[in-house]
Amino acid sequence: MTTDPMTRRDIPDATVARLPGYLRALHPLVSAGVEVVSSEELATIAGVRSAGLRKDLSYLGSYGVRGVGYDVERLASEITRQLGLQHPWSVAIIGMGNLGHALAAYSGFATRGFKVQWLVDRDPAVVGTTIAGMQVVDFEQFAASVTEQVIAVISTPPVAAQEVADAVVALGVRSILNFAPGVLNVPAHTQVRKVDLATELQILAFHEQRGKDDARLGADGIEASG
Amino acid sequence: MTTDPMTRRDIPDATVARLPGYLRALHPLVSAGVEVVSSEELATIAGVRSAGLRKDLSYLGSYGVRGVGYDVERLASEITRQLGLQHPWSVAIIGMGNLGHALAAYSGFATRGFKVQWLVDRDPAVVGTTIAGMQVVDFEQFAASVTEQVIAVISTPPVAAQEVADAVVALGVRSILNFAPGVLNVPAHTQVRKVDLATELQILAFHEQRGKDDARLGADGIEASG
DNA sequence: GCCTGTGAACCATTTCACAGCC
DNA sequence: GGCTGTGAAATGGTTCACAGGC
Numbered sequence: 401m402t403t404d405p406m407t408r409r410d411i412p413d414a415t416v417a418r419l420p421g422y423l424r425a426l427h428p429l430v431s432a433g434v435e436v437v438s439s440e441e442l443a444t445i446a447g448v449r450s451a452g453l454r455k456d457l458s459y460l461g462s463y464g465v466r467g468v469g470y471d472v473e474r475l476a477s478e479i480t481r482q483l484g485l486q487h488p489w490s491v492a493i494i495g496m497g498n499l500g501h502a503l504a505a506y507s508g509f510a511t512r513g514f515k516v517q518w519l520v521d522r523d524p525a526v527v528g529t530t531i532a533g534m535q536v537v538d539f540e541q542f543a544a545s546v547t548e549q550v551i552a553v554i555s556t557p558p559v560a561a562q563e564v565a566d567a568v569v570a571l572g573v574r575s576i577l578n579f580a581p582g583v584l585n586v587p588a589h590t591q592v593r594k595v596d597l598a599t600e601l602q603i604l605a606f607h608e609q610r611g612k613d614d615a616r617l618g619a620d621g622i623e624a625s626g
Numbered sequence: 627m628t629t630d631p632m633t634r635r636d637i638p639d640a641t642v643a644r645l646p647g648y649l650r651a652l653h654p655l656v657s658a659g660v661e662v663v664s665s666e667e668l669a670t671i672a673g674v675r676s677a678g679l680r681k682d683l684s685y686l687g688s689y690g691v692r693g694v695g696y697d698v699e700r701l702a703s704e705i706t707r708q709l710g711l712q713h714p715w716s717v718a719i720i721g722m723g724n725l726g727h728a729l730a731a732y733s734g735f736a737t738r739g740f741k742v743q744w745l746v747d748r749d750p751a752v753v754g755t756t757i758a759g760m761q762v763v764d765f766e767q768f769a770a771s772v773t774e775q776v777i778a779v780i781s782t783p784p785v786a787a788q789e790v791a792d793a794v795v796a797l798g799v800r801s802i803l804n805f806a807p808g809v810l811n812v813p814a815h816t817q818v819r820k821v822d823l824a825t826e827l828q829i830l831a832f833h834e835q836r837g838k839d840d841a842r843l844g845a846d847g848i849e850a851s852g
Numbered sequence: 853g854c855c856t857g858t859g860a861a862c863c864a865t866t867t868c869a870c871a872g873c874c
Numbered sequence: 875g876g877c878t879g880t881g882a883a884a885t886g887g888t889t890c891a892c893a894g895g896c
Contacts, residue, residue, distance in 0.1 A: 447809035452867075467877050484832055485831060489827070498727065506823065587848060599643075678887090696856085
């Protein structure tokens with residue numbers, strides 16, 4: 401294994417999806433001044449298995465010490481670096497309905513590496529109002545002021561989502577978080593992640609209906625789900 | 627393959643997670659009075675591949691006709707049945723901050739098989755107020771009035787989430803949708819699904835940073851992401 | 853001829869189990 | 875002695891390609 405820090409390792413998608421969880425599990429340890437953590441301990445906090453955690457971390461390189469554990473601070477900063485969170489990313493929230501409103505006010509973005517920079521809506525009655533301390537602008541104002549890389553959050557009604565996606569892609573946006581149910585057609589280089597609230601409930605309904613009590617992770621009947 | 631309609635087939639999790647998308651793709655077809663759809667057409671609408679769609683549907687049984695396609699209405703009702711959505715599920719939203727507020731007003735729940743029946747908060751200043759046409763109650767009132775099966779949506783601050791989870795599990799709740807970042811410890815028979823908004827952005831940030839332009843699904847550079 | 857249903861091949865991810873190192 | 879890092883095995887999921895039936 402080359403230790404060259406510039407090697408672009410190929411980190412599996414499944415691992416990438418768990419890194420944010422590890423980072424969040426590490427934060428209280430950093431704050432508490434804990435120096436070292438074992439894969440077993442961290443896995444428990446993060447709600448995964450220790451073997452999986454070790455494999456995940458091994459894709460980032462060798463940041464642990466055998467017989468000891470992982471240096472908390474070093475590991476946190478390495479994951480931060482891998483996720484590209486050294487400096488905050490700009491976020492534009494497009495669609496200022498109930499959900500856009502809530503997202504604008506959500507403090508979790510700021511604490512985890514994101515700066516909501518634009519609130520965008522097309523309704524003239526909403527444009528110009530202040531939400532969570534920010535002025536809502538229309539799409540033209542947004543388009544005119546975007547210069548840097550930005551992540552677009554689409555919280556419009558479903559019918560407008562594709563149109564908005566096309567428009568932000570035309571502005572050069574390459575990352576979209578979509579709350580509108582339905583499929584977005586975007587160019588291949590554009591990353592889209594979808595959050596569909598009703599779908600989540602429907603998946604729960606399926607299991608609830610089946611009474612599917614899968615007793616995985618048995619222990620004393622407690623399963624960590626995070 | 628037994629065609630016994632009472633056979634409890636084992637539907638893979640990955641398939642279950644896609645069924646809601648198929649159902650939503652079917653709805654406009656049902657409304658438009660389309661009688662039959664091919665796996666190719668439906669797959670395009672749903673943003674998946676036709677072979678995968680056919681395999682998914684094969685787990686539900688044989689509801690297509692070779693050389694013809696799938697009966698739209700029959701397939702929709704079969705998926706509805708499999709997901710357990712013949713009658714609406716009751717939902718309790720716990721935590722009436724910005725997000726809980728938005729969820730209470732979200733029309734997508736009602737249209738996709740759910741009835742928000744309780745809005746719950748612990749803040750005496752919020753309890754008794756009306757949000758989206760419903761009275762907010764405190765946890766005791768909620769606990770006293772739950773009789774049927776209910777899905778709990780946790781939209782409290784992170785620090786309260788575990789406590790709320792314990793409380794609803796004690797009430798007999800077996801399905802939780804959790805918006806609070808962090809791990810929930812619940813008994814093994816309890817289903818938890820998590821939506822972590824900052825995590826989604828962090829995953830996007832990773833790819834944005836890498837400029838990972840994976841040209842999968844090439845065609846003319848358009849990729850469906852739904 | 854056409855489109856579903858499905859084994860078989862392939863690929864990704866998870867888990868196991870232990871060698872390697874402190 | 876203890877804990878990481880990782881090949882190897884097992885599992886789960888996706889894609890291929892074609893047989894089967896209209």
